[in-house]
Amino acid sequence: MGASLNIVEIPEAARKFSRVCEIVDRNERDPSRLIPILQQIQEEYRYLPEEVLALVATSLDLPPSRVYGVATFYSHFTLEPKGKHTIRLCDGTACHVRGSHGLLEVFLERLGLSTEKMSTLFARKQCHIQRDSFST
Numbered sequence: 001m002g003a004s005l006n007i008v009e010i011p012e013a014a015r016k017f018s019r020v021c022e023i024v025d026r027n028e029r030d031p032s033r034l035i036p037i038l039q040q041i042q043e044e045y046r047y048l049p050e051e052v053l054a055l056v057a058t059s060l061d062l063p064p065s066r067v068y069g070v071a072t073f074y075s076h077f078t079l080e081p082k083g084k085h086t087i088r089l090c091d092g093t094a095c096h097v098r099g100s101h102g103l104l105e106v107f108l109e110r111l112g113l114s115t116e117k118m119s120t121l122f123a124r125k126q127c128h129i130q131r132d133s134f135s136t
Helices: 008-028 031-045 051-060 064-073 093-097 100-111 115-121
Strands: 088-089 122-125
Touching: 008 051, 031 051, 031 064, 051 064, 064 122, 088 100, 093 100
Parallel strands: 088 122
Antiparallel strands: none
16 A cells, blocks of 8 residues: 555645645636746745645646746746745845945844854845945
C-alpha cells in the first residue's frame, strides 16, 4: 500500500487551493492573464508556493515550465515566503561606498535579526542613481 494521507491535511490543502481556484476562475481561466493571476496569488500568500504554480499551470492548461519561467523572470515575483513589510536597500556600488552596508547593520541590530533572516526581510537591489545626483 502507498503512503496514507492524514485526514487533517485534506481540509488544509483544500482551503489553500480553493483560494487559488477562485483567483483563476475570476480571471476566466485565461492563459493570457497569467501575470495578473500570479500577482493576485502573490498578494494573497505573499509569495508563489511551488505547488500553487503547478496548480495554476494545470488550471490554465500551460506547461509548468512556462508558469515557473514567468514567475522567475519578473523581479516582482518571489518563490520564497516574505514578511508583510519589505525594506528595500540599495546594494549598488555608489550606495555601498556611501554607507549602505552600515545602514543594513543598523537595521538588523535594531530589529534584533541575524543575517540568516535578512533575505526574508530585505530586498537588496541596485537603485541606479546617477552619480551626480548625490549631494556632497
